[in-house]
Amino acid sequence: MATATAPDPDYEERVRASFERQAAMKSIGAELTLVRPGTVEIEMPYAAAFTQQHGFLHAGIISTAMDSACGYAAFTTMPAGAGVLTIEFKVNLLAPGRGERFLFRGSVTKPGRTIIVADGQAYAFGPHGEAKLIATMTGTMMTIQGRDGIEG
Amino acid sequence: MATATAPDPDYEERVRASFERQAAMKSIGAELTLVRPGTVEIEMPYAAAFTQQHGFLHAGIISTAMDSACGYAAFTTMPAGAGVLTIEFKVNLLAPGRGERFLFRGSVTKPGRTIIVADGQAYAFGPHGEAKLIATMTGTMMTIQGRDGIEG
Amino acid sequence: MATATAPDPDYEERVRASFERQAAMKSIGAELTLVRPGTVEIEMPYAAAFTQQHGFLHAGIISTAMDSACGYAAFTTMPAGAGVLTIEFKVNLLAPGRGERFLFRGSVTKPGRTIIVADGQAYAFGPHGEAKLIATMTGTMMTIQGRDGIEG
Amino acid sequence: MATATAPDPDYEERVRASFERQAAMKSIGAELTLVRPGTVEIEMPYAAAFTQQHGFLHAGIISTAMDSACGYAAFTTMPAGAGVLTIEFKVNLLAPGRGERFLFRGSVTKPGRTIIVADGQAYAFGPHGEAKLIATMTGTMMTIQGRDGIEG
Numbered sequence: 057m058a059t060a061t062a063p064d065p066d067y068e069e070r071v072r073a074s075f076e077r078q079a080a081m082k083s084i085g086a087e088l089t090l091v092r093p094g095t096v097e098i099e100m101p102y103a104a105a106f107t108q109q110h111g112f113l114h115a116g117i118i119s120t121a122m123d124s125a126c127g128y129a130a131f132t133t134m135p136a137g138a139g140v141l142t143i144e145f146k147v148n149l150l151a152p153g154r155g156e157r158f159l160f161r162g163s164v165t166k167p168g169r170t171i172i173v174a175d176g177q178a179y180a181f182g183p184h185g186e187a188k189l190i191a192t193m194t195g196t197m198m199t200i201q202g203r204d205g206i207e208g
Numbered sequence: 209m210a211t212a213t214a215p216d217p218d219y220e221e222r223v224r225a226s227f228e229r230q231a232a233m234k235s236i237g238a239e240l241t242l243v244r245p246g247t248v249e250i251e252m253p254y255a256a257a258f259t260q261q262h263g264f265l266h267a268g269i270i271s272t273a274m275d276s277a278c279g280y281a282a283f284t285t286m287p288a289g290a291g292v293l294t295i296e297f298k299v300n301l302l303a304p305g306r307g308e309r310f311l312f313r314g315s316v317t318k319p320g321r322t323i324i325v326a327d328g329q330a331y332a333f334g335p336h337g338e339a340k341l342i343a344t345m346t347g348t349m350m351t352i353q354g355r356d357g358i359e360g
Numbered sequence: 361m362a363t364a365t366a367p368d369p370d371y372e373e374r375v376r377a378s379f380e381r382q383a384a385m386k387s388i389g390a391e392l393t394l395v396r397p398g399t400v401e402i403e404m405p406y407a408a409a410f411t412q413q414h415g416f417l418h419a420g421i422i423s424t425a426m427d428s429a430c431g432y433a434a435f436t437t438m439p440a441g442a443g444v445l446t447i448e449f450k451v452n453l454l455a456p457g458r459g460e461r462f463l464f465r466g467s468v469t470k471p472g473r474t475i476i477v478a479d480g481q482a483y484a485f486g487p488h489g490e491a492k493l494i495a496t497m498t499g500t501m502m503t504i505q506g507r508d509g510i511e512g
Numbered sequence: 513m514a515t516a517t518a519p520d521p522d523y524e525e526r527v528r529a530s531f532e533r534q535a536a537m538k539s540i541g542a543e544l545t546l547v548r549p550g551t552v553e554i555e556m557p558y559a560a561a562f563t564q565q566h567g568f569l570h571a572g573i574i575s576t577a578m579d580s581a582c583g584y585a586a587f588t589t590m591p592a593g594a595g596v597l598t599i600e601f602k603v604n605l606l607a608p609g610r611g612e613r614f615l616f617r618g619s620v621t622k623p624g625r626t627i628i629v630a631d632g633q634a635y636a637f638g639p640h641g642e643a644k645l646i647a648t649m650t651g652t653m654m655t656i657q658g659r660d661g662i663e664g
Contacts, residue, residue, distance in 0.1 A: 080258045080266035083235075106232045108276075109360045114232035115294045116272020123268045124260075142267045143627060144652055146298035146450045146602055148477050148498055150470040165496065166454040170626070171599060171654070173452050173496075192469065192477075194452055194498055196600055196652060198627065208261045295475060296500055298450055298602040300629050300650055302622040317648065318606040322474070323447060323502065325604050325648075344621065344629075346604055346650055348448055348500060350475070384562045384570035387539075410536045412580075413664045418536035419598045420579045424572020428564075446571045450602035512565045 060094020060129075060164045064136040071096065071128045074208035078124060086121050086160075088128075094164040096128040101157050113153030115191070118160075118178050122147065122193040125162030126174035130197035131208075133167045138199050139206035143171075145195035153190055155180030162193075172197045212246020212281075212316045216288040223248065223280045226360035230276060238273050238312075240280075246316040248280040253309050265305030267343070270312070270330050274299065274345040277314030278326035282349035283360075285319045290351050291358035295323075297347035305342055307332030314345075324349045364398020364433075364468045368440040375400065375432045378512035382428060390425050390464075392432075398468040400432040405461050417457030419495070422464075422482050426451065426497040429466030430478035434501035435512075437471045442503050443510035447475075449499035457494055459484030466497075476501045516550020516585075516620045520592040527552065527584045530664035534580060542577050542616075544584075550620040552584040557613050569609030571647070574616075574634050578603065578649040581618030582630035586653035587664075589623045594655050595662035599627075601651035609646055611636030618649075628653045 064070065068091045075081060075088045081098070084106055090097035098121050106117040123142055131140040159179045166173040176193035200206045216222065220243045227233060227240045233250070236258055242249035250273050258269040275294055283292040311331045318325040328345035352358045368374065372395045379385060379392045385402070388410055394401035402425050410421040427446055435444040463483045470477040480497035504510045520526065524547045531537060531544045537554070540562055546553035554577050562573040579598055587596040615635045622629040632649035656662045 074261045077261040078259070078266065079256060080260060080269055083257045104231060105235045107230070108232060109226045109229040110291070110358055114230065114272055114275075115297075116268060116275045117232055119271045119275075119299075120266055120268020123266075123271075139262070142301050144298065144300040144600065144629075144650075145267075146296065146498060147271075148296040148470075148500065149294055150477060166452075166493070173454060173600075175496075189470070192479075192498065194450060194496065194600075196452065206262055296448065296477075296498075298650060300622075300652065302629060318604075318645070325448075325606060327648075341622070344631075344650065346448075346602060346648065348604065378565045381565040382563070382570065383560060384564060384573055387561045408535060409539045411534070412536060413530045413533040414595070414662055418534065418576055418579075419601075420572060420576020421536055423575045423579075423603075424570055427570075427572045427575075443566070446605050448602065448604040449571075450600065451575075452600040453598050510566055 060133055060167055062093035062132045067132045070208065071131055077208065080120060081124060084117055084120065093132050094129055096125050096162050098125045098160045099157065102155060115149050118153055118191050119147045121160040122176035122178055123195060125160045126176045126193060126195040127197055129162035129164050129174045130172040133164055133172060134199050137207060138201050139208055141198050141200055143196040143198050145193050147191055147193045149191050151188055151190040153180060155182055157181040170199055212285055212319055214245035214284045219284045222360065223283055229360065232272060233276060236269055236272065245284050246281055248277050248314050250277045250312045251309065254307060267301050270305055270343050271299045273312040274328035274330055275347060277312045278328045278345060278347040279349055281314035281316050281326045282324040285316055285324060286351050289359060290353050291360055293350050293352055295348040295350050297345050299343055299345045301343050303340055303342045305332060308335055309333040322351055364437055364471055366397035366436045371436045374512065375435055379432065381512065384424060385428060388421055388424065397436050398433055400429050400466050402429045402464045403461065406459060419453050422457055422495050423451045425464040426480035426482055427499060429464045430480045430497060430499040431501055433466035433468050433478045434476040437468055437476060438503050441511060442505050443512055445502050445504055447500040447502050449497050451495055451497045453495050455492055455494045457484065459486055461485040474503055516589055516623055518549035518588045523588045526664065527587055536576060537580060540573055540576065549588050550585055552581050552618050554581045554616045555613065558611060571605050574609055574647050575603045577616040578632035578634055579651060581616045582632045582649060582651040583653055585618035585620050585630045586628040589620055589628060590655050593663065594657050595664055597654050597656055599652040599654050601649050603647055603649050605647050607644055607646045609636060611638055613637040626655055
């Protein structure tokens with residue numbers, strides 16, 4: 057959302073440091089490609105190792121990347137020292153996870169002190185770069201403060 | 209659901225064959241441990257390679273296994289030759305994905321010719337075998353018939 | 361979605377006729393204010409008779425109007441003679457249902473022959489006409505054809 | 513959930529007092545029929561005034577009653593002086609809202625100091641008293657403390 061603001065000037069650094077600690081992102085081949093106040097993008101190439109039975113990217117892997125994008129979008133709006141946890145999310149699969157490359161965007165729809173709502177989109181790119189919306193997410197994120205081991 | 213029935217006597221074999229083709233399941237270390245009409249269970253050990261930034265199993269990986277469990281629970285109620293696709297799901301994360309081992313159960317709540325609703329639970333097991341409910345899912349699955357490449 | 365098309369030239373008439381038969385809309389004081397291919401808007405004044413315990417419009421009533429908006433947005437993309445049913449929806453309540461007037465918009469995010477995904481927004485208007493986003497919805501709708509009693 | 517406990521001995525009185533202030537419940541003809549720690553039931557007769565276009569109880573009205581049942585189930589687990597707000601919910605419509613009478617049950621799946629997850633079921637009763645599961649809900653509720661006007 058255009059009006060989201062980052063209260064901590066080091067928001068991008070904090071997002072990147074936390075993303076580096078998400079082993080799951082590295083394992084699925086995902087990279088952080090954009091970090092702005094209220095918006096985060098993650099990209100990954102097609103990975104045969106993470107497909108379902110028809111050879112499409114598994115809906116759960118699409119959700120994994122969208123959850124991280126939405127979570128970090130929320131994280132950009134949090135103060136230094138806070139941690140982010142996902143309370144819940146809902147995903148609609150609009151088209152098969154077929155493509156050469158995928159982009160996952162998370163954006164804050166409703167900032168808040170404790171509860172933050174973010175929406176996500178997943179796009180598949182074909183051989184000529186054409187993009188197709190393949191999934192959407194709505195997620196509810198929570199700011200955690202002062203809990204040991206929950207930072208970032 | 210106790211009253212779910214499998215119209216195809218080979219339902220278990222079909223579920224197992226399809227699961228084998230889900231590369232994502234092998235990659236995250238998941239195994240199919242129970243296949244009954246209307247219910248499927250999947251288990252996996254804790255995997256540091258699939259964690260989020262605090263060292264817990266990533267919410268998206270929990271969702272990946274629950275989606276497969278719910279999808280195959282729905283698949284047991286489908287006729288031979290059908291394929292199963294996930295339309296949408298919603299996940300609530302109730303506790304961190306911390307544990308030595310995880311079990312994911314999917315059960316059909318509402319069978320149907322085209323649309324099937326399944327509910328899932330994810331449990332974490334501690335060092336003494338104690339189980340904790342860490343997430344729930346409600347998913348909507350669709351029966352696909354007569355579409356090339358969509359079987360299983 | 362800008363690219364949604366209405367295959368039936370009488371789509372608006374069909375939406376209006378079906379809306380007239382939704383007794384719930386009349387009971388909560390809702391009116392149909394916009395019908396375009398893929399987008400429908402419904403408005404209603406604040407109604408003390410449909411509040412929750414703090415005097416805000418009840419989350420379920422907000423959902424009722426958003427569900428009708430999303431359902432009819434989907435309906436505009438269906439052929440003549442079809443009926444529309446809601447399979448599921450998810451609602452996030454972003455701010456209290458406080459205001460003088462409310463607008464509920466439903467838009468088709470993913471058209472389809474059988475399954476249609478629509479997204480909704482609910483806005484509250486204050487005394488000076490200022491709008492506030494109070495809720496969002498993602499809903500999955502189904503086209504019903506050839507079933508007695510399910511038209512419109 | 514069997515293990516939910518009510519920290520405030522006056523929990524039932526507080527639920528009943530808050531329910532009385534929910535004008536929406538009276539308007540749709542709903543009554544509070546069971547209040548236990550972690551579980552609340554609401555019932556209502558079929559109401560032609562709250563139907564959708566095919567004469568079934570509107571999905572949004574089913575959601576309204578399930579949201580109140582889930583919200584009050586959560587409320588039974590809160591301390592005196594707290595208020596309850598719904599953050600989000602998801603509803604699956606499993607069968608048409610057709611019947612002589614309806615029962616809506618909300619139960620706490622995961623208690624918590626701030627965030628409480630509750631699950632709901634809606635049943636329709638036919639002319640001979642036979643029950644049919646027509647919808648399910650998963651909702652996320654929040655405990656509000658020390659905010660003016662938000663009690664109950």
